[in-house]
Amino acid sequence: MKFKQKILMISLIPLLLSACIIGYNIIQLTALKSSTEEIVDALVKVEELNSAAKSLQKSLSAYSLNISESNKNDIDSDLSNMKSLHDSLSPSVTNKEQQVISQQLFHKYEEIFTETNKALSAQNIAEIKRQSLRTKGMQNDVIELKRSITSEYLMMQEDLQTKINGIISISIILVAFLLIGSILATFFFTNRIVHPIKQITKNAEEIAKGNLAVRLASVTTRDEIAALQNSFEQMTVNLRDVITHVSDSSNQVAASAEELMASADETMKGTELISSSIQLVSDGADQQTFMSDESARSAEESSNAVTQIAKQANAVMELSVSTNEKTKQGAEFVQETVSQMQSISTSVDETDKALIILNDRSKEIVHVLKLITDIAEQTNLLALNAAIEAARAGEAGKGFAVVADEVRKLSEQTRNSVSSISGIASEIELDTEKTVASINDVKERVNAGLEIARHTEETFHDILVSVELVKEQVSNITKVSNDINDQMVQVSTHAQEMSNVAKITADSSNSVAAASEEQLASMEEVTAAAVSLANLAEELQQRISKFTV
Incomplete structure (x- = not known):
């Protein structure tokens, strides 16, 4: 009825x-x-x-x-x-x-x-x-x-x-x-x-208040209130899923950021090792050849580490895209809830008019x-x-x-x-x-419930903005990783040339030292980007920590 x-x-x-x-x-x-x-x-x-x-x-x-x-x-x-x-x-x-x-x-x-x-x-x-x-x-x-x-x-x-x-x-x-x-x-x-x-x-x-663990009582009626309660329950379930996915994604972003910082530290150590090898080139060709081999090996390991960072950044990018979609779905459910609340408000107004007519009949x-x-x-x-x-x-x-x-x-x-x-x-x-x-x-x-639903919609909008920022930062990380990978290929090529031609290596030591300094600066940028990504992940965790799933 x-x-x-x-x-x-x-x-x-x-x-x-x-x-x-x-x-x-x-x-x-x-x-x-x-x-x-x-x-x-x-x-x-x-x-x-x-x-x-x-x-x-x-x-x-x-x-x-x-x-x-x-x-x-x-x-x-x-x-x-x-x-x-x-x-x-x-x-x-x-x-x-x-x-x-x-x-x-x-x-x-x-x-x-x-x-x-x-x-x-x-x-x-x-x-x-x-x-x-x-x-x-x-x-x-x-x-x-x-x-x-x-x-x-x-x-x-x-x-x-x-x-x-x-x-x-x-x-x-x-x-x-x-x-x-x-x-x-x-x-x-x-x-x-x-x-x-x-x-x-x-x-x-x-x-x-952030408590998404609420459970609604079952409704046996088939009126507009039952429809509202069913929609509200579906919105709660979807919102709980979105928050869970966002939390998991933010944890993965934080872990990836830590791995990125660790890889950057290793790359910086490899770069410092290359600089030391260049200093030892002037002591002798044999020592220079040995150090060139070590540099080639370190460059290869660094290249592998940078490749791993790029893959992890791509994974984070995919998770960011998925989180963005879930957040948009949550916002759509909130908008449906607002629409249902407005429909209930209209029904209540019609009821008020019917009661006024009843008063006139009395x-x-x-x-x-x-x-x-x-x-x-x-x-x-x-x-x-x-x-x-x-x-x-x-x-x-x-x-x-x-x-x-x-x-x-x-x-x-x-x-x-x-x-x-x-x-x-x-x-x-x-x-x-x-x-x-x-x-x-x-x-x-x-009207109070409608105001609360609108506040929830604003909260989802804030979450969506934060996810977009994370997505943008991860895109930057991917770009920097690709640049580092290209540079590591160049370092590996130079090291091989140093191993084959010792004399040319001695003449080119100054050039390699300059390239090492550039690589060290790039790794510092990677480290800074990793720290920023970790901070963003922590901020996202703080935003969703107020929700109880």
Whole structure:
């Protein structure tokens, strides 16, 4: 799983779970509201039916006192109103007791309707009064129906309260699990991200101190951090090989320099011997011939020694070239490491942006919760207005006042639940900000590792410069050795001529002495070059001694 995918998973899962919890609460509250509205509507219709029955009684009484067309129209209107109210109430009557009461009420209504129409047609005042009294029976049935529906409403309210408590309990439990799970998941994934980076930083600091013997812990992930650690481990192995080869090469250069100085000393001794032989030439031809043979032999040995020096210088040159290539490879690996560190820095920046987006989403959730709170407050205000209107209605509005009070309590509970969820959303926002701070710390550590890798690249550049200097000095040594070899061939030729022609040798002694002095000066130059090569080898050893392989 990629680094960016881990961060997105940490961010999106808590948001999705929070949205599910909020959706669950909204669905449950909507269902409870629907069931409450049905029974409240039934109570309102029963109250209207009771008012219509009372109005019918008043209209009948008024007609019995004053027979008029307007009073008759009032009676017809009240009878029609009761019929329509009863028809609209019938679908809301659910249990058997209420259905029986409703049938009794309708039966009484039909009788009153029939008898009243007959009495109105005959203008029978006595019958009108009797029917007015019979409306009391309808009112009793309405009151009984109201009592049954109110009892059902109270039972529903108890069940509603139980369901609301259950919703609140489930919400609290789910939110607690969500909070704990989010914290644990954030801690787990953050530790999985930060721990390898800290380990890489620690190892980079050790390498910067010169300790190349560090060993990296194995990584089982397949993200960018694992790629960085694998590249870092490969760089360490290659760097260790380069330092080992450079150390071996510098040791060989030092040994070759010592051998070169020894050969130069031997050559100088041979040259001094040739000078002594030239001084003895004037003492006699025999002695001159003997010394000429000795000079030829010494010249041959010197020539062999110079040839050996040239071969060793060539070997040192090859080692210098190999060391140069290894150093360049090490520099390339360091450059790859710098590139990988820069890639990690880019990934961390993208993660930082994703967390900022998550923080914005958390703020949007808080805004939605505020909107729900506003709706709950408006519902509470509507319930308060309904209670006031019910109080104005007097006895007829008591049942509706109870309903309004329950609606107000429900809105307050909704507001409290939303407040709790809002607090949790704020905690999620705070955790997101902490994660952003942790990512910023990771960015600082990645930048520190990048700086260390760049310092290592500079160190390799210094090593490369030193190797180039060694290569140049060895090239000079090779050139000087070839010059010495040519001179030794000339010395050998002169010695042979001195052995064959003694007289010519005596005449040429001054020339040979001059050549010996030139050879001695050349050997001093060889000795100085050998000392310089030894010093360079020692300096290279000091540079690589700070690395622990």
